[in-house]
Amino acid sequence: MSPRMIAVLAATAALAGCGAAQRHADPPRTSDPPAANHDAARPARATAARAGQIPPLLDPHDVYAAGRPGRLAQQVRHDPPRVYVPNSKSDTVDVIDQRTAKIVDHFPVGALPQHVTPSWDLRTLWVTNDLGNSLTPIDPRTGRHGRPVPVLDPYNMYFTADGRHAIVVAEAHRELDFRTPHTMRLTKALYVPGCHGVDHMDFTASGTRALVSCEFNGRMIVVDLRRERVVKTIVLSAGAMPQDVKLSPDGRTFYVADMATGGVWLIDAHRMTKERFQPTGRGAHGLYPSRDSRVLYVSNRNEGTITLISFRTRRPFRKWRIPGG
Template identity: 50%
Template sequence: MHDTTHRDNIHGNDTPRNDTPRNNARRTLTKRALSVGAVLVAVALAGCGTESKDQPDKTLGAVKPAKPARPAQPAEPEKPLVRGLPGMPPVLDKTDVYAADRPGRLSPVVKDFPSRVYVPNTESDTVTVIDPKTYQVIETIPVGVQPQHVVPSWDLKTLWVNNNRGHTLTPIDPKTSKAGKPVEVHDPYNLYFTPNGKHAVVMASLDRELVFRDPHTMKRLKTEPVSCYGVNHADFSLDGRYFIVSCEFSGELLKVDTEKMKVVGQQKLPFDGAMPQDVKISPDGKKFYIADMMAHGMWVLDGDKFDKPKLLPTGKGCHGLYVSRDSREMYVSNRGEGTVSVFDFTQDRLTKKWRLPDGGSPDMGGVSADGKVLWLSGRYDSEVYAIDTRTGVQLARIPVGNGPHGLAVYPQPGRYSLGHTGIFR
């Protein structure tokens, strides 16, 4: 039929024109037939090697309906790779070391732990346990002599109380808030964990040592003597390969190679009588901030270069540094004037200052899991402050033991703990 139609079309085109009605009708039919034939020929040619990608079958009788083209998928941005410390969990975001600390992002390890605030009272040799929902003290735990900080372990399963002059660490089960058998550890002023979880690092302040220990048994593995006096606080680089340590009594900073467990840099702060305290890294990992309670501000340091830092005044007795859950701001406690300064990382400047009603001595602490409350110990006033992070309004002022110091809010978001009162990644 295909051939006959084709011949009829050709024959019709060769017929002399005649204007009779019959011939007009014949010409109309002939033109229609020619149009149909042309379409069939085009389709047949398309089936003979000139098909589109949407017509894969080569015989006319086997033509299938064209599959709709898939919409173009946007190319996934390449995740920046960071050559981290061997064994360290991968960096989630090269531009934000605190990416795992968003509100509610609790590890499965801690999701069943009750929310509590643990306050070590250095002069009462106790830990006060507070329910943050009711602002009520629910328990007081006897511990060793001069507890300085309550420190979450790298694996998030244990809270370690640093009994500085008792030369012990008291483990607390955060699921029950019950204390376990103390472990003998000499001069544990503060405690950190390497980002790969391989070592605990004891800040032996008076011993002038950094002591690398087994993170579970606390068995001494290596001792790194230091020439500075009063090692106390630290934070790790983005890749975890080094950490910066403050030496409060000699006004110095150390740079320590994490894997080699060795001091690789040391410098004196450019301020007579400097007394550096807490240390925190910026979200992008490019700067370290070191609180100084005698210089009344934060030193801003390029950790990679470890060159001369610059001082940013914040307030009298600058002491503790705590990053907000959105990584935008950092809360700075000024212990000597009863205030909290707010530093904006995106603007690179101080934007607010909150003053505690009736004064106070805001010291160490942490941010609630939802990011809405900043908790700080009142070092010289035997109290704890709860502060609204949106307004700076004091929500509660809770009496505790004498000399409250490095309190821990627990649990908090994050995959693992680097120590102190809660530095999470």
């Protein structure tokens, strides 16, 4: 499984934790909370990723090819099949056995856990405790959680495709914080004052640029990951609320969910220009590619539906209604 699939796994595992959790006002930038013993906080037997280079795609025409059945990386092949669900209201994580669909563990974490993000080397799962100013590490081999690592305002979290950096999305501080991938030491705080509600992102097929959503002012920003700077701003529309971001399998198009407008924006991934808007349903929020890279699932959470978009035609072809959804 390639680092490209990390974002997909993170979104799937965190689906129940995204919700309409409380969002905080912009406080002044402060330093991280007092440092803890980061080595102790990491799960047992965690190993360093062979970072530094972007792994080649298994299929140059499909950035998600490593997500096919039977293509799990060797180091995770024997991990127990579990789903880790952050509960923002109770500050806990539920662990679900995928085979039985039963909760097999439940444990407390920091305040307002938002997402669960796999590390670049797939050896650690990080729970982003937004108001708790910490990350809780989980060892996916054992399911055991470790001591929290102090990190300022971790609403969301990603790893660069070359594994050199963790990027903590510090939403309330309007920052993208570049950190070392194991100790989470801050190396650069990229201030993005023009991006209100910096939220979600995805990477180009080359892994060198990121498209980042700005939820509260209807914009997207493009970040050059090598230079660690914003290089472009894309204005969507008045009143837009961009959420999740996903690259098409062929690497040509970004899809951006818009919760306020009720659909997805299509962005040219090479020119980084807006192409068009595609309606899907009220409250379009999460985006998930199918395992065969043919379909994009769009969760329309304000109407309890899922829209299926064909990656080939770039048009919706079906809508599922979720009872009680």
